[in-house]
Amino acid sequence: MAVSSDISIAARGQKNRLVELAVRCVLIFCALVAVATTIGIVASLLFEALRFFQQVPLTDFLFGLEWSPQTALRSDQVGSSGAFGAVPLIAGTLLISAIAMIVATPLGLMSAIYLAEYANERTRGIVKPLLELLAGIPTVVYGFFAALIVAPMLRNGGESMGFEISSESALAAGLTMGVMIIPLISSLSDDVINAVPQSLRDASYGLGATQAETIKQVILPAATPGIAGSLLLATSRAIGETMIVVMAAGLAAKLTANPLEAVTTVTVQIVTLLTGDQEFDSAKTLSAFALGLLLFVITLCLNVVALRIVDRYKEQYD
C-alpha cells in the first residue's frame, strides 16, 4: 500500500511539474508581449522609413529647410520632387513645446511646492484630485478648447493691442498644451519633494531659516535632479502630443521663432499624411513613418535620460 501511494504521489508530482512548466511558459509569453511591442514599433518604423530613405536621402530629410510633401502627378511638373526637409517641423514642434513648458513649469512647480510643503492634509486632499482631473481630460477636449476659445481670444486680444496673431498661432496651441502638462509636472515634482528627507528640513529650521528659505536653499537644490527628470518627461510628452496641435496649430511648414505665427509640428504632419486616401508606396506616405521614427527616437532619448535621473535620485535618499 505504501508503495502504491508513493507511485501516485510521484505521478501527481510529475503532472504538477508539467502544469507549473506550462503556466510558466504562458506567463513568460505575456511578459514578452511588452518586449514584442517595442520590437514591433522599432521594426515597423525602421522598415517603412528605410523605404523612404531609398527615395529621399537621409541628409535631405534631417537638414532640409523646406517641407512640402506633395508628390507629382506628372514627372515634368514644376516642383515635382516634393521637399522633405524636417527642420521646419522640428522647429515648430520645439517652439510649441517650449511655450508649453514656459507655461507649465512655474505653475506646476509652484503648485507642487505649495502642496508638498505648505498645504494641510485637507487642502491637499481636495486640490490634488482636482489637478489630476486636469490630467484625465482627453487631449481632444484640450484641442477643441484651444481652437474654439483660446485662439479667437488671443486673436481678438492681439487685434485690440495692434498685434497680428494668426488664428492657428503657436501661442494658442502652446498655452493649452502647457495647461495639459501642469498636472504631470506637479505630481512628479510633488513626489520628488516629498522624498527629500525630513532631517534636511529640520536642520535648516534649526539654523533659523524660514520655510521659504528652506525650500529655496535646501529642498529645491536637493530635489533638482528629480525635478529635472520630471521636466524632461513633461517635454517628451509635449513633443509627442498630437490632438491639441492637430486641432489648433497650422498645416503649412514655416521656419520661424515667432509664437504669433502659425507653425506645424511633426505629429500634425503624420496625421495629415496618413488620414485620407493613401497609396502605400509614395514617398509622401512613407515620409510619415520617417517622421514617426524621428519622433520615437527623440522621445525615447528624453525618456531614458529622465527615467535614469529619477531612478538614481530615488536611490540617493532611499
Place this chain on the structure above:
Amino acid sequence: MTESAIILKSAGSKRHRAESRFRAYGLIAIAISLSFLLIMIGSITMRGTAAFKQTFVQIEVNLPTEKLDPEGTRDPEVLRKARYGKLLKSALREQFPDAKKRADKKSLYKLISSTAEYSIRDQVAANPSLVGGIHPFWVRASSDVDQYMKGTIDGSLEESQRRVNDKQIAWIESLKASGSIESRFNTQFFTGGDSREPEQAGIMGAVVGSALTLLICFLLAFPIGVLAAVYLEEFSAKGRINRFIEVNINNLAAVPSIVYGLLGLAILLNVFNLPRSTPLVGGMVLALMTLPTIIIASRSSLRAVPPSIREAAFGLGASKVQTTFHHVVPLAMPGMLTGSIIGMAQALGETAPLLMIGMVAFIVDVPGGVTEAATALPVQIFLWADSPERGFMEKTSAAILVLLGFLVIMNLAAVYLRRRLEIRW
C-alpha cells in the same frame, strides 16, 4: 517651525515678507491651474447643454392617396417610395403663401431640416391609415432655425451678417405665435448615428464604437497585463532579463500614442490585413498602449500582498502556481482591477492612434460588430470640431460632455472599488 514663526512675526522683517510672498506664489499657481479647469469645463458645459434640446416645427401635410398609394394597397413598401419632400414643400407653401419668388421659396424650405421628409415617410409607413388626409406633423427645424431659437444667431445683426434672413425670422415669429414651433428634448442626439446635418446628428454610433473598441482592448490587455505582472513579480529571477523587461515597460508607457497608431497601421493593417477602421484593430492598438499602465498597477498591487500569505501557502504544501493563483492573485485583484479601469479610461479618451488606423471615416450606421467600420467618441468629437457648420459646435461640446461623463463614471468606479475591496495589510 512654530517658534521660528513667532520670532518672525515679532520681527516683521523683510524675511517675513519674502516668506508670505513665496507662499502666495504657490497659492496663485494652484488658483491659475484650477481656474483653467473651471473655464474649460464651464465654457464647454455652457455650449454643450444647448444640444440636448432641439427645435421642432409643426406642419400640416396633405397626404393625397393618388400620390402616395395610387393602387390602394397600403403596403408600407409602396408608401416608402413616395416623394415626401415634394409634399412637405407644398405644405410649407400653403402655410406661408407670401413666399412667391424663387429665392423666398428657397429660404422657406430651409426652415425645416432636409431630413424631415424621412421622418414623415417613416411615420406614414408605420401608420398607413394617415394616407388620404391632412395631418399635423412635428418635424425637425433646420440647424439655422434651431440656432436662432437658441439665441446663438443674433436677430438684431445686419441681414447679410447672419444665416437667417428677415423673411425667415418673420415666419419663425408667426410659427411662434401659433404655437407651432417648440423646443423639445433631443432624443435623436443620444440614439442616432452621425449625419451631415447637425440637427440630425447623434452620438450613438460613436458610443457603441467606443464600447466595442474598449471591450476588445480590455479582453486583450487585462489578462496579458495581469499575467505579465505575475511573471515579473512572482516567477522571474530578479536578474538582468527582469530588469530589461522592466525598463522596456517603463519606456513603453512614455511612447507618444500616435506611434502606436503607426504600429497598428504598418503591422496590423498592412502586414496582417485586418479590416481597416474597425473596433477590432482599434482595440488591439489601444490594448498595446494600455498594457504598460495595467502591468505597472498590477505589479504594485502584487507587491502589496505580504510575504506571509505566500509562506503560509507554501507551508501547507501548495506549489508555486497554486500559491500564486489561489492566494496571491485573488488578494491583489482589487488593485489590478482599479489600475485596469484607469487604463481603460485613458484608452477611452485616446484619439490619435485611432486616426492612424482609419477610424475617422464618416459612418452613419451604428456598428453591429467588432469587424464593422466604426468611429469612436473622441474621434467623433474631432470630426465635429472640424465641421464648418455652426450647429456642430454645440454638438461637439455636448459630445465632450458625454465623453467626460463616461470618464467620471469609470474613475468613480475605480475609486469605489479601491475603497470597497482594497485590503489594508
